[in-house]
Amino acid sequence: MAGKKSQKAGWTRRDFFNWTLNLVMGVITILVAIPAVGAAVSPAFHKAAPVWVNLGAQLGLQQSSIQAGSGGVGTVVKAPYSYVEVDHWAKFPASDYAYLRYIGGACAFYILSPICTHLGCHVNWIQADNQFYCPCHGSVYTVDGLNVSGPAPLPLGVFRWKVVANAVWVARESTFTHAHQRSAKAPKEPCLKEA
Amino acid sequence: MSDHEHKAKEYQAKGVVPFWPEHFLKELGVGLVAVAVLFVFSLFVHPILGHVADPADWAYQPAPDWYFYWVQNFFDVGGHYWSILHLVKFDWVLMFGAPILGVSALYMVPFIDRYPERRLLKRPLMLGMLMFGMLFFGYFTTNGVYAHNRLIIREPYSIFATSCATCHSIKGLGGNNRGVMKTPTGQWTYPPSLSHVGSILSPAQIRSQLENPQDGMPQLNLPPAAIKDLVPFLAHLK
Amino acid sequence: MYTRIVRWIDERLMVSPLWRDMADHPVPAHVNPSERVSAFVYCFGGVTFLLIIAQFVTGMFLTMYYVPDIINSYNSTKYLMHHVLFGQQLLSMHNWGSSLIIIMVTLHMLRIYWMGAYKKPRELNWIVGVTLLLIVLGFGFTGYLLPWDEKAYFATQVGVSFTKYVPFIGPALLKVVSGGSKIGAATLTRFFAIHVLFLPALLIVLLGLHFLMIRRQGISGPY
Numbered sequence: 200m201a202g203k204k205s206q207k208a209g210w211t212r213r214d215f216f217n218w219t220l221n222l223v224m225g226v227i228t229i230l231v232a233i234p235a236v237g238a239a240v241s242p243a244f245h246k247a248a249p250v251w252v253n254l255g256a257q258l259g260l261q262q263s264s265i266q267a268g269s270g271g272v273g274t275v276v277k278a279p280y281s282y283v284e285v286d287h288w289a290k291f292p293a294s295d296y297a298y299l300r301y302i303g304g305a306c307a308f309y310i311l312s313p314i315c316t317h318l319g320c321h322v323n324w325i326q327a328d329n330q331f332y333c334p335c336h337g338s339v340y341t342v343d344g345l346n347v348s349g350p351a352p353l354p355l356g357v358f359r360w361k362v363v364a365n366a367v368w369v370a371r372e373s374t375f376t377h378a379h380q381r382s383a384k385a386p387k388e389p390c391l392k393e394a
Numbered sequence: 395m396s397d398h399e400h401k402a403k404e405y406q407a408k409g410v411v412p413f414w415p416e417h418f419l420k421e422l423g424v425g426l427v428a429v430a431v432l433f434v435f436s437l438f439v440h441p442i443l444g445h446v447a448d449p450a451d452w453a454y455q456p457a458p459d460w461y462f463y464w465v466q467n468f469f470d471v472g473g474h475y476w477s478i479l480h481l482v483k484f485d486w487v488l489m490f491g492a493p494i495l496g497v498s499a500l501y502m503v504p505f506i507d508r509y510p511e512r513r514l515l516k517r518p519l520m521l522g523m524l525m526f527g528m529l530f531f532g533y534f535t536t537n538g539v540y541a542h543n544r545l546i547i548r549e550p551y552s553i554f555a556t557s558c559a560t561c562h563s564i565k566g567l568g569g570n571n572r573g574v575m576k577t578p579t580g581q582w583t584y585p586p587s588l589s590h591v592g593s594i595l596s597p598a599q600i601r602s603q604l605e606n607p608q609d610g611m612p613q614l615n616l617p618p619a620a621i622k623d624l625v626p627f628l629a630h631l632k
Numbered sequence: 633m634y635t636r637i638v639r640w641i642d643e644r645l646m647v648s649p650l651w652r653d654m655a656d657h658p659v660p661a662h663v664n665p666s667e668r669v670s671a672f673v674y675c676f677g678g679v680t681f682l683l684i685i686a687q688f689v690t691g692m693f694l695t696m697y698y699v700p701d702i703i704n705s706y707n708s709t710k711y712l713m714h715h716v717l718f719g720q721q722l723l724s725m726h727n728w729g730s731s732l733i734i735i736m737v738t739l740h741m742l743r744i745y746w747m748g749a750y751k752k753p754r755e756l757n758w759i760v761g762v763t764l765l766l767i768v769l770g771f772g773f774t775g776y777l778l779p780w781d782e783k784a785y786f787a788t789q790v791g792v793s794f795t796k797y798v799p800f801i802g803p804a805l806l807k808v809v810s811g812g813s814k815i816g817a818a819t820l821t822r823f824f825a826i827h828v829l830f831l832p833a834l835l836i837v838l839l840g841l842h843f844l845m846i847r848r849q850g851i852s853g854p855y
Contacts, residue, residue: 436724
């Protein structure tokens with residue numbers, strides 16, 4: 200066999216057929232695999248878009264924050280909202296709240312996510328201490344959302360927000376900007392207001 | 395003499411039996427026992443369907459199927475020591491490297507075993523590997539079952555699972571091994587394992603720590619009844 | 633009449649030589665429990681195969697009631713357990729069957745290991761066997777999520793989190809395995825597909841290879 204092959208240098212008719220066969224099979228495999236594998240790995244390329252939710256009228260939110268505070272300075276108030284939780288094709292009505300504070304000036308609002316960065320419990324705002332407390336494991340956050348005590352690894356998330364038709368809308372996101380990421384650059388609270 | 399009888403004689407002389415039906419019947423007999431056991435067992439013992447999944451139920455401590463207990467417990471215990479050794483940056487060595495190493499070793503068994511002998515006693519390396527594997531499986535399974543029974547299934551200990559286990563571990567169950575505890579002075583530290591807390595602190599000291607936490611532990615505001623349950627439980631861990 | 637029908641079919645299919653080859657192939661005395669009672673250790677592989685067939689059957693009938701969807705999977709499982717004749721038992725058999733298979737596979741492997749039966753020329757069959765073990769464990773892991781109860785959800789969350797430690801592709805792999813950024817609707821359909829289609833297909837192919845190699849290489853021993 201081997202001797203025969205070495206005598207005949209170059210491609211035999213049989214080699215040609217074998218290689219063509221492999222090539223055709225390969226092409227067929229690739230043609231089927233492209234959509235199949237593509238669909239399977241699709242989640243890796245999926246970027247979750249933020250869900251914009253309506254917190255209510257801008258003026259009302261501003262007034263409630265000022266009324267809860269003292270001396271015309273706004274303080275943290277709960278701003279409840281309802282939205283539709285979308286898990287791919289499944290949709291559920293859901294409700295949640297944000298912690299909103301009127302800070303005046305051009306930025307107007309500083310809006311914090313109530314989700315503790317430790318294990319996802321909702322933190323409580325205790326106005327007497329000017330701090331957030333997590334009821335689960337005692338994490339403590341400042342009024343700006345910086346973690347000061349307890350097991351929380353990160354500050355609270357900060358909502359991006361915008362005004363549409365005199366109503367405040369915030370972006371629910373899977374990955375938040377956290378309070379300290381901005382405060383290092385700017386000494387004041389970050390303004391995440393969008394046009 | 396028919397063909398069949400001829401063959402039967404030939405097989406008998408060699409001491410072999412045909413696969414069908416002689417051997418298959420015996421194999422199927424053992425199979426019948428297995429299926430009968432399964433049938434009777436499933437008549438009386440039913441799997442438990444828990445509450446519907448609630449992603450917001452963060453305190454839930456899941457138990458895997460029994461044959462995965464050792465996996466879970468190995469990584470719980472391993473992760474704890476990994477963080478004590480300040481190897482959190484190299485998590486992947488433990489979480490990815492260890493399973494790859496284990497599975498590769500299993501695949502490579504025929505190539506590791508170069509002994510010409512087949513008796514296990516004459517293959518000391520293979521005997522050692524078997525013993526190691528069985529001890530490994532046995533230790534982490536019982537450890538995992540212990541941890542789950544102590545912390546989850548028994549009612550008095552569920553308070554531990556919801557109040558303490560998110561930071562502290564017992565025998566590898568629970569615990570936050572990522573060094574995310576922050577002391578008031580701003581230092582990052584690791585919540586200690588409570589596996590042997592009973593031999594370190596007296597019951598009075600445990601009670602005092604629960605009521606007035608020191609060393610960076612947050613005030614949990616536990617109800618007195620919970621503290622009453624927890625103190626003897628923790629003191630018992632020696 | 634019966635033999636005539638069989639003959640008529642076989643004239644067209646010509647499978648009887650294949651069947652005779654399988655049926656008549658001699659099984660050595662050392663694996664025959666009636667020759668030596670201790671030979672029952674050779675049965676674990678066969679019992680595993682029988683239990684796998686039982687899992688196929690119970691599993692197929694379970695899908696008559698089960699809905700792989702986060703809103704209905706829990707309720708359909710509950711319905712099966714409480715309102716279907718022998719439904720509870722069908723689910724139990726499938727559930728405990730998986731445990732029994734793990735036990736039998738372990739005993740089978742211990743027998744092979746104990747006897748060094750993976751030695752030349754059976755190395756490749758050991759490799760196929762280890763792959764089969766991983767497939768069986770994969771069945772257990774993917775099946776655990778399907779009832780969509782608390783322990784299913786959180787055990788899966790723990791289980792899939794291991795993929796994020798894979799160097800370089802970890803985070804992307806975690807998303808692919810869980811079908812999104814968290815355990816949800818896409819995870820369930822993914823796990824269902826893997827459990828009832830992907831893994832069975834793989835299992836059948838590898839079992840075929842496993843048995844083919846046993847025929848080609850013979851049963852190891854006696855020692």
